[in-house]
Amino acid sequence: MTPRPTGLSQDGDERHSHGPAGARHRIELCRDTSCQAMGGDRLADHVRKKLGCEFHAHSRDGVFVLQPVDCLGLCTRSPGMLIDGIPYGQLTPRRFDKILDYIRKASV
Numbered sequence: 001m002t003p004r005p006t007g008l009s010q011d012g013d014e015r016h017s018h019g020p021a022g023a024r025h026r027i028e029l030c031r032d033t034s035c036q037a038m039g040g041d042r043l044a045d046h047v048r049k050k051l052g053c054e055f056h057a058h059s060r061d062g063v064f065v066l067q068p069v070d071c072l073g074l075c076t077r078s079p080g081m082l083i084d085g086i087p088y089g090q091l092t093p094r095r096f097d098k099i100l101d102y103i104r105k106a107s108v
């Protein structure tokens with residue numbers, strides 16, 4: 001798959017200028033084709049449950065904001081996401097939890 005230009009969420013908004021403000025960390029979870037084919041829906045369900053929020057909202061604890069985005073150019077490592085602009089690939093629910101725990105501990 002040829003990645004589309006990044007910078008737009010699924011609803012066409014520019015990623016860094018819209019969405020809830022005030023969270024300490026921004027999670028941009030890819031919802032595009034390659035990531036979906038590699039378990040993206042299951043991962044998205046897990047992420048929403050773990051954070052206690054839907055897309056375009058703050059996590060239950062207010063620390064994270066969760067945004068759906070189109071292809072991040074990480075297709076060969078899908079499913080992928082950015083947290084504060086840092087790319088993470090080959091995500092599984094378990095790997096997501098480990099990354100989240102690390103970020104929580106690092107930002108205390």
Ligand code: FES
Binds near residue numbers: 072080
């Ligand atoms: S489809 Fe390319 S990074 Fe998700």
